[in-house]
Amino acid sequence: MALWGGRFTQEADARFKSFNDSLVFDYRMAKEDIEGSIGWAKAIASVGIITNDELTRLLAALQELLAEVNKDPHSIANAGFEDIHSYVESKLIDKVGDLGKKLHTGRSRNDQVATDLKLWCKAQVKILLQSITGLEKVLVGFAGNHFDTVIPGYTHLQRAQPVTFGHWAMAYVEMFDRDYHRLTNCQKMMDTCPLGSAALAGTAYPIDREILAGDLGFARATRNSLDSVSDRDHVLELLSCASISMVHLSRMAEDIIFYNSGESAFFELSDKVTSGSSLMPQKKNPDACELIRGKSGRVFGSLMGMLATLKGLPLAYNKDMQEDKEGLFDALDTWHDCLDMACLVFEDIKVNKEKTLSAAKGGYSNATELADYLVSKGIPFREAHHIVGETVVYAIKSGKPLEDLQVSEFKQFCDKVEDDVYPILTIESILKKRCAKGGVSLEQIKSAIDFMNNVLSDRS
Ligand code: ARG
Numbered sequence: 001m002a003l004w005g006g007r008f009t010q011e012a013d014a015r016f017k018s019f020n021d022s023l024v025f026d027y028r029m030a031k032e033d034i035e036g037s038i039g040w041a042k043a044i045a046s047v048g049i050i051t052n053d054e055l056t057r058l059l060a061a062l063q064e065l066l067a068e069v070n071k072d073p074h075s076i077a078n079a080g081f082e083d084i085h086s087y088v089e090s091k092l093i094d095k096v097g098d099l100g101k102k103l104h105t106g107r108s109r110n111d112q113v114a115t116d117l118k119l120w121c122k123a124q125v126k127i128l129l130q131s132i133t134g135l136e137k138v139l140v141g142f143a144g145n146h147f148d149t150v151i152p153g154y155t156h157l158q159r160a161q162p163v164t165f166g167h168w169a170m171a172y173v174e175m176f177d178r179d180y181h182r183l184t185n186c187q188k189m190m191d192t193c194p195l196g197s198a199a200l201a202g203t204a205y206p207i208d209r210e211i212l213a214g215d216l217g218f219a220r221a222t223r224n225s226l227d228s229v230s231d232r233d234h235v236l237e238l239l240s241c242a243s244i245s246m247v248h249l250s251r252m253a254e255d256i257i258f259y260n261s262g263e264s265a266f267f268e269l270s271d272k273v274t275s276g277s278s279l280m281p282q283k284k285n286p287d288a289c290e291l292i293r294g295k296s297g298r299v300f301g302s303l304m305g306m307l308a309t310l311k312g313l314p315l316a317y318n319k320d321m322q323e324d325k326e327g328l329f330d331a332l333d334t335w336h337d338c339l340d341m342a343c344l345v346f347e348d349i350k351v352n353k354e355k356t357l358s359a360a361k362g363g364y365s366n367a368t369e370l371a372d373y374l375v376s377k378g379i380p381f382r383e384a385h386h387i388v389g390e391t392v393v394y395a396i397k398s399g400k401p402l403e404d405l406q407v408s409e410f411k412q413f414c415d416k417v418e419d420d421v422y423p424i425l426t427i428e429s430i431l432k433k434r435c436a437k438g439g440v441s442l443e444q445i446k447s448a449i450d451f452m453n454n455v456l457s458d459r460s
Helices: 014-020 022-047 052-071 083-102 110-146 165-189 209-214 225-230 233-259 287-310 317-346 353-361 366-375 382-396 405-409 429-432 442-457
Strands: 148-154 156-165
Touching: 022 052, 022 110, 022 209, 022 317, 052 083, 052 110, 083 110, 083 156, 083 317, 110 165, 110 225, 110 317, 110 442, 148 165, 148 353, 148 405, 156 165, 156 353, 156 429, 165 233, 233 287, 287 317, 317 382, 353 429, 366 429, 382 405
Parallel strands: none
Antiparallel strands: 148 156
8 A cells, every 4th residue: 555545546557656666676775764763753752742652662563573674674575565664654554553654743755765775875884894894904915925926017008117916905905995984984974864854844843853863873963954855965975985996996806807817827816716618628717807897887887877867856855866776776785796706806816926027027127227227327317218228129139138138238328337237127126226105115015014904903
């Protein structure tokens, strides 16, 4: 039975009903709808709409319903009600009869759904913060095991300068740590309770909305009833946090796919997160990473969809806003699964240190060092850059790395080169020199790891 039958003489068309109903997806807010109802029951009791005895009966029935719903939330999805609010109200009426019909006094589904969704978002944020922390811990662990495993660093996908796997992993820790803090900011922004705003103009009963907000675990009540029922900024912000983090996950996945490829072979991913080809028996495909990269698209799509849905909506509530849930639910589920999967990818990952070292040594990634060496001999950097460019062309033609050239060969391009050039061309020297904060020297990497270990151990 619908909540609003009185004004209607005709049955809703079945096709409209299934188009309009949201229970198939908003059943996921059952717990929050009941919690909100518990808060509301107390609020209306505080202004004498129901007696204390009625409140006790309502609370007992709502608690009972909560326990039932928690057993198998998914079973509600196809119960045939218009939405989760209709479902909860109707089940309450089944339990306490006419008393259940008093609960909606002074409340609207507009402030109810806004409250439910914020409660749901707040709970999800807690879970997601844990997932992000979990991935940061995995990456810091990997960085600790490989703080000195040398790999080539790339720009334009060309070998540029050597770095280490520790430094690489800590770069992603920085990204996921920003995601963590971005989400924490979002959590603070959404911590306001819309309940008591009713349909749009505010409830007609003198309820203390600050007490109600506190009761439901919010920092404070919202300040404007029109805004309260039409605000979905928290949905946009969460989708935006999810999208930015999916960019990070996708870029990391892409790096891993490349490192796992036959061409680079720095990684061998475990059998747990790869799959085979139905045709080519030799293949081991990095599906987990490819799916992380692929799924970023649908998360961005949800953000774009929500922005488009909200743009141009007049104040206050419009049914368009029911479209806020499916994209959000899907995006947060996807983000959560991808964070989890990224952790799994690092389990039993094998690193081929010979490959990484020989790749780091190839590709003339010590050319900048030679230029810096010439600068130390008094040659202006721009000129040194040119000399080294010519030397590299010569070395490529001779099929040798720079460190294998004779001093006499270096001297064809610059007579300032002496025997002391060789130590500066080694990987050890290249790393050691980058000792300014954030650089790739092993001391800097270790201190970055220590710093993050401290930060993460303070997080529950
Ligand atoms: N299912 C609706 C939604 O998710 C609940 C609010 C309905 N409000 C209304 N005025 N019809 O937005």
